Amino acid sequence: MSNSKLYKGSLNTIILQLLNQHDKMYGYEITQKVKALTKGELNITEGALYPALHKLEAEGLLDVEVAKVDNRLRKYYKLTETGTKETVNKLEELAEYIRTMQALVNPKLA
Amino acid sequence: MSNSKLYKGSLNTIILQLLNQHDKMYGYEITQKVKALTKGELNITEGALYPALHKLEAEGLLDVEVAKVDNRLRKYYKLTETGTKETVNKLEELAEYIRTMQALVNPKLA
DNA sequence: AATTTATACATAATTAACTTATGCATAATC
DNA sequence: GATTATGCATAAGTTAATTATGTATAAATT
Numbered sequence: 484m485s486n487s488k489l490y491k492g493s494l495n496t497i498i499l500q501l502l503n504q505h506d507k508m509y510g511y512e513i514t515q516k517v518k519a520l521t522k523g524e525l526n527i528t529e530g531a532l533y534p535a536l537h538k539l540e541a542e543g544l545l546d547v548e549v550a551k552v553d554n555r556l557r558k559y560y561k562l563t564e565t566g567t568k569e570t571v572n573k574l575e576e577l578a579e580y581i582r583t584m585q586a587l588v589n590p591k592l593a
Numbered sequence: 594m595s596n597s598k599l600y601k602g603s604l605n606t607i608i609l610q611l612l613n614q615h616d617k618m619y620g621y622e623i624t625q626k627v628k629a630l631t632k633g634e635l636n637i638t639e640g641a642l643y644p645a646l647h648k649l650e651a652e653g654l655l656d657v658e659v660a661k662v663d664n665r666l667r668k669y670y671k672l673t674e675t676g677t678k679e680t681v682n683k684l685e686e687l688a689e690y691i692r693t694m695q696a697l698v699n700p701k702l703a
Numbered sequence: 704a705a706t707t708t709a710t711a712c713a714t715a716a717t718t719a720a721c722t723t724a725t726g727c728a729t730a731a732t733c
Numbered sequence: 734g735a736t737t738a739t740g741c742a743t744a745a746g747t748t749a750a751t752t753a754t755g756t757a758t759a760a761a762t763t
Contacts, residue, residue, distance in 0.1 A: 489690040492598035500698050511711050521693050580599040583631050588610050621740050
């Protein structure tokens with residue numbers, strides 16, 4: 484995912500927010516979108532992504548729709564209602580994390 | 594550590610930066626300082642902290658000095674030269690992480 | 704034409720950073 | 734006298750990742 488361990492725990496947030504912005508996406512598309520948006524900084528590995536998608540689906544945060552394009556399989560994921568709510572929570576947690584870490588690292592600004 | 598999984602991977606950064614700011618600290622002091630700086634948001638558990646300190650010491654990033662205060666044991670940790678350099682790296686990684694996540698979450702600002 | 708790269712999914716074994724639970728010991732507070 | 738605070742430690746379990754495979758089709762390169 485990255486040479487930095489800080490991304491550990493961020494994958495669900497990333498997936499949910501991308502689906503929040505793009506309505507429906509398939510796995511491979513997510514990896515490419517992340518790579519593009521981060522200018523190569525962050526590469527989501529398939530071994531992390533697919534299990535994460537399956538889990539989010541099992542938890543009822545995502546719905547799946549299978550499609551066949553150019554004779555190749557695609558699984559489009561989109562947020563459920565619950566998923567949309569959870570996305571809000573995740574984004575709040577990210578903002579809180581950033582505030583907290585900045586308070587720790589730069590306590591003069593606190 | 595927190596209800597948010599995002600803190601996973603951040604503990605070393607926190608420890609190193611606190612020691613960067615306070616010269617020498619002991620374990621319990623670190624837990625209290627983190628609690629204070631984050632207004633209770635983040636509580637470092639002992640089960641996470643002590644193994645982390647031992648590992649950083651084993652890696653040569655920290656030096657230890659044992660002291661006895663009020664008949665109680667304290668282990669003061671301080672950064673080695675290598676530890677100081679690694680702190681710079683960790684802080685850069687944190688800044689990079691924050692930039693990257695903001696690019697993902699708020700791509701309009703990118 | 705043959706090989707490599709890109710697209711697209713998946714899982715299994717391993718690693719690592721935590722959590723949770725427990726343990727020991729002294730000092731201070733209620 | 735019992736609880737809370739101070740101060741260290743480790744062991745078992747969880748979980749999110751990495752690393753390594755595996756399958757299959759389409760496109761690009763040599």
